Amino acid sequence: MKKLRLNVFGKSNLSLNITGKKERFHTLDSVMMSVDAFDTVTVCERSDDKIEVTFDTPGIDKVNNTAYKAAKLVCDKIGRGVDIQIEKGIPVGAGLGGSSADGAAVIRALDLFYGLSSHGIDIRKTALSVGSDVPFMLTGGLAQVTAMGEEMLFIENKLKLFAVGLMTETVSTAEAYALFDTLHPTMEYLPTETDKFVNLLLDGDIKALEYMDNALFEASAKLAPSVKTNFDKLKAAGAIPCMTGSGGMVLGYYTDIDAFARAALSFKTEKGFRVFSSAPTGILHEWIER
Secondary structure (H helix, E strand, C coil), X not given: CCEEEEEEEEXXXXXXXXXXXXXXXXXXXXXXXXXXXXXXXXXXXXXXXXXXXXXXXXXXXXXXXXXXXXXXXXXXXXXXXXXXXXXXXCCCCCCCCHHHHHHHHHHHHHHHHHCHHHHCCCHHHHHHHXXXXXXXXXXXXXXXXXXXXXXXXXXXXXXXXXXXXXXXXXXXXXXXXXXXXHHCCCCCCCCCCHHHHHHHHHHCCHHHHHHCEECCHHHHHHHCCHHHHHHHHHHHCCCEEEECCCCCCEEEEECCHHHHHHHXXXXXXXXXXXXXXXXXXXXXXXXXXX
């Protein structure tokens, strides 16, 4: 039986704009960066067509999750089954894309097992049907991601970023988007100038930090007031703060590693404290059996 172990990295949203709606889904213009927090996903073939998913973290539904969804989309087409074991290293409910990462890891493993294109399976379309962040998670790095996640412009990361993360509460993504719609019924939210932001990142220009923003911040801070509290704490410590995803984690970014180290030391006893740096890729894998 083939067996793979994959480390799949989380992401931070350096900017997140909501540009409109397509059917019932929001369209986005976001800059995403892989960060060095990762889940470890072990995928093993079965001799039947069943799918089993287990987590080392309690409280996660074994069927209603992206890893199971990704496996079912593929396995139903190729008539195979898999066992999937997930060790969570990406904080749950933080906005760091842990759920999407797990789905991406399963798709990558099944492609390495079976060569999905030879079965007529479009990997990118499959990833997108699992979740809007999943296509980015398959590759990782640094990219401008637009529409509903299907359009990506990959960027060479010339600006080394270090971040202190604080999370006191989780935020429901669905509730955050619903409240955004209430607060901005005509989508009048003024977005970040993403093209200028991307160009500054490409130049490695520290002025890029001035363009970090998240359209969901106002809504998420209303749902979880600690989001605003943590934002203010990080700003007071000299960081450029920006919430990732729909929260509830706020990351405070530094380009100076000494300033970052001092801030990390001062926040290390805070609830939900984590430190991050950028990761160059989305997934690393090793064969256990092949």
